[in-house]
Every structure is written in structure tokens, then in C-alpha cells.
Amino acid sequence: MHYQFTDDCMIGIPEIDEEHRQLFQLVNELQDILDKADSSQLRTLSASVLKKLVDYTIKHFSNEEAYMESIHDPELARQKEEHAAFVARINQTDLSGFSDSALRYALLDLLNYLVHWLFGHILGSDIMIGKFQSPFSFTNEYLTGVEQIDTEHRQLFAIIKEANDLIHADLLHDKYDAIMAVLSKLKDYTVKHFQHEEAYMKKIGYPGLVAQQYAHTSFCDKLNEINLDEMDDNQQAYLEELVDFLLNWLIVHILKMDKKIGEYAASLN
Numbered sequence: 001m002h003y004q005f006t007d008d009c010m011i012g013i014p015e016i017d018e019e020h021r022q023l024f025q026l027v028n029e030l031q032d033i034l035d036k037a038d039s040s041q042l043r044t045l046s047a048s049v050l051k052k053l054v055d056y057t058i059k060h061f062s063n064e065e066a067y068m069e070s071i072h073d074p075e076l077a078r079q080k081e082e083h084a085a086f087v088a089r090i091n092q093t094d095l096s097g098f099s100d101s102a103l104r105y106a107l108l109d110l111l112n113y114l115v116h117w118l119f120g121h122i123l124g125s126d127i128m129i130g131k132f133q134s135p136f137s138f139t140n141e142y143l144t145g146v147e148q149i150d151t152e153h154r155q156l157f158a159i160i161k162e163a164n165d166l167i168h169a170d171l172l173h174d175k176y177d178a179i180m181a182v183l184s185k186l187k188d189y190t191v192k193h194f195q196h197e198e199a200y201m202k203k204i205g206y207p208g209l210v211a212q213q214y215a216h217t218s219f220c221d222k223l224n225e226i227n228l229d230e231m232d233d234n235q236q237a238y239l240e241e242l243v244d245f246l247l248n249w250l251i252v253h254i255l256k257m258d259k260k261i262g263e264y265a266a267s268l269n
Contacts, residue, residue, distance in 0.1 A: 002028045003115055011127050016067065019060040020122060026053040027118065030111055039100045046095070046107055053114075054090055061087070064126070071130055072168075079125060086117060135247060136161035142254050144262030146200065152193040153254060159186045160246050167239045179239065186246070187223045194220070197258070206264055212257060219249060 005024040010017050026049065033045045061083040068076040098106050133139065138154040163182045169175060194216040201209045226242065 002031065009119070009122050011122070011129060013067070013129060016064055016126065016129065019056075019063065020118075020126070022056060023053070023060065023118060026056060027111070027114055030107070030114075034104060034107055034111065039104075042103055042107075043095075043100070046103075054087075057090070058087060064129070068129060069168075072134065072164075073129060074132055075125070075128060079129075082121060082125060086121070089113070134161075136164065142251070142259075144254070144259050146262050146265060149197055149200065149258065149261065152189075152196065153250070153258070155189060156186070156193065156250055157247075159189060160243060160250065163239075163246075164243045167236070167243060176235065183223075183226055187220075190223060191220065197261070201261060204265055204268060206261055208257070208260060208264075212261075215253060215257060219253070222249075 003024055005021045009020060011020075030046065030049045030053065033042065033049060037045050065076060065080060065083070068079060073079075093110060095103060095106055095110075136157055138157040142153060143150050144153075159182065163179060163186065166175065166179045166182060198209065198213060198216070200206075201212060206212075222245070
């Protein structure tokens with residue numbers, strides 16, 4: 001009997017699907033040995049396949065976790081725990097003490113565990129990889145209904161995401177110079193956006209203009225305080241907290257203040 005890698009096991013990420021397919025193939029190799037090998041060959045052949053299976057599984061978990069980290073998947077921590085528990089269970093398996101007659105039954109139990117875990121993990125956990133809304137996505141809930149404002153908000157989200165990607169790009173050469181360049185771009189674009197937004201509010205006679213100007217000034221002051229030269233060993237943590245602040249401020253400001261601009265503009269029609 002072979003275990004089939006069917007369409008319902010496909011998660012839609014080609015590199016991960018291909019590695020899952022390879023894991024199924026290794027499981028089936030072990031099944032073939034149990035079905036066909038005699039007692040004199042069973043121990044040697046099964047040990048060889050099990051080593052390949054363990055090595056490939058560890059490689060796959062590493063690749064899968066790297067992919068999840070690259071897309072900032074919030075399920076990464078849980079996946080790491082499941083992967084670690086599986087590897088620990090396999091590493092604790094010691095078949096050397098079984099007699100030749102008992103070995104086949106021990107291998108069948110192990111194979112049953114492998115198959116059930118693999119199916120369950122793919123269908124219960126891996127199928128959800130990437131199925132989340134990135135916090136850096138400009139979704140419809142942020143739309144104000146004012147085209148220029150929405151376009152510029154979308155660009156602000158994109159610049160903050162660019163900064164976040166650079167912060168987490170561990171192998172990037174001149175990483176902090178690149179980050180400072182993006183933060184400088186964010187400052188310039190934010191000032192331009194606030195000018196455009198305030199000009200629009202004046203044009204339509206928006207009553208909340210003064211409150212908006214105070215909020216804009218406060219945010220610009222925060223941007224002007226950014227100085228990585230004053231950071232030493234805590235640069236990474238500082239930058240991560242900075243991105244969280246920038247994104248959260250923008251989201252709250254849009255939802256609590258900027259959407260009211262659109263509502264007021266719509267009421268004039």
C-alpha cells in the first residue's frame with residue numbers, strides 16, 4: 001500500500017508542496033521495505049531509509065520556517081513547536097534493542113505515527129501558511145473615499161513595509177544605511193502627504209482641520225527624533241519598535257481621524 005500525495009494536500013506554495021511530495025515518497029520507501037524485505041535485510045534497509053527521512057524532514061522544516069519568517073507569518077512560533085516535537089519524537093526512537101521478529105512491528109508503529117502526523121500537520125497547519133492578512137496591507141477598511149488621500153496612504157504603507165523588510169534582512173550589506181535612506185524617504189513623503197491632506201481639508205472647510213494639524217505635527221516630531229547614531233547594541237530592537245509605532249500610528253490615525261474627512265466630503269454632495 002502506498003500513501004498518495006493528493007490534491008487536498010497541496011497548500012499552493014510550490015517549493016513546500018514539492019518537499020511534502022518528497023516526504024511522502026520516503027514514507028512509501030519505508031512501507032516498501034516493510035512489505036518486501038525479509039528479516040535479514042529489514043534492519044539495515046530500514047535504518048538507511050529512516051536516516052534519509054529524518055535528514056530530509058529537518059531540511060524541510062528549516063526551509064518551511066525560513067519561508068514563513070520571510071512573509072512574517074504569525075503562525076511561525078506554533079509551527080516551530082510542532083516541528084521540534086516531531087523531531088524529538090523521531091530522535092527518541094531506538095530500534096536497536098528489538099529482536100528481528102519484533103522489529104517489523106516496531107517499524108509499523110513508527111510508520112503509522114509518521115503517516116498520521118504528516119497528514120495531520122499538512123492539513124491542519126501547513127495549509128494555513130500565508131493565509132493571513134499582512135499588517136502592511138492597505139485594505140478597504142482604510143479607504144477614506146478621497147482618491148488622493150487614499151493613494152498617498154497606500155504609499156505610506158508601502159514605505160513602512162519597505163523599512164520593515166530591510167530591518168529583517170539579516171544578510172543585507174550596509175543594512176542600516178539602507179534603512180536610514182528609507183526612513184528619510186518616509187519623512188519626505190509624510191510631509192508632502194500632510195500638506196496635501198491639509199490643503200484638501202481647507203478647500204472643503206473641514207471643521208477638524210486644527211486637530212489634524214496637531215496630530216500631523218506630533219507625528220513629524222517623532223520622525224525627526226529618529227537617530228540611529230545614538231543607538232548601540234539595541235539598534236535592532238529600536239528599529240522594530242519604531243516600525244510598530246509608525247504602522248500603528250498610521251492605522252489609528254486613518255481609522256479615527258482621516259476617514260472622517262471622507263465622510264464630511266461625502267456629506268457635501
